[in-house]
Amino acid sequence: MSYCQELCSEYDKADDAVAELIEANKNLKYDKDQLNIKLLDYVSSAIEEKDIIVEFFDSFSLDDLRIINNNLKTKCRLALLFSGSDAEGFCYSIMSEKLNLNRFVRDFNNSLGGRGGGRGVLVQGKVAATAEKIIEFLIVFIYI
Numbered sequence: 001m002s003y004c005q006e007l008c009s010e011y012d013k014a015d016d017a018v019a020e021l022i023e024a025n026k027n028l029k030y031d032k033d034q035l036n037i038k039l040l041d042y043v044s045s046a047i048e049e050k051d052i053i054v055e056f057f058d059s060f061s062l063d064d065l066r067i068i069n070n071n072l073k074t075k076c077r078l079a080l081l082f083s084g085s086d087a088e089g090f091c092y093s094i095m096s097e098k099l100n101l102n103r104f105v106r107d108f109n110n111s112l113g114g115r116g117g118g119r120g121v122l123v124q125g126k127v128a129a130t131a132e133k134i135i136e137f138l139i140v141f142i143y144i
Helices: 003-007 011-046 062-072 102-112 130-143
Strands: 050-059 076-083 089-095 114-119 124-127
Touching: 011 062, 050 130, 062 076, 062 089, 062 124, 076 130, 089 102, 102 114, 102 124, 102 130
Parallel strands: 050 076
Antiparallel strands: 076 089, 089 124, 114 124
């Protein structure tokens, strides 16, 4: 049955039609989430192993960046992931199993108008700076 037919169902069948639409919506959300997980796994696997990883993306959420970072734990000493644009700023997820990031993130946020925090090994937030300014900061502070 099509959605149009379900929406135009008889009055006494409306509850059943709405329940079917709710269930179909749950299934679509589950399918979307599963595809997103596959996409994030693919993106993670495509990133080459190296000491410091810095990547900029256009449209990943903060949660997506965290998932990618978790997948990169064995590939690097430090991973800095950003998503956004120069016009709107960037959300970030920075991960290191070997380094305490608290001081670095404090300096990063103070220098670039950012907000965020987290545990010592994973920090997240948002910064109101261009990609160029972020890279300039990283060059000075971590010599990428």
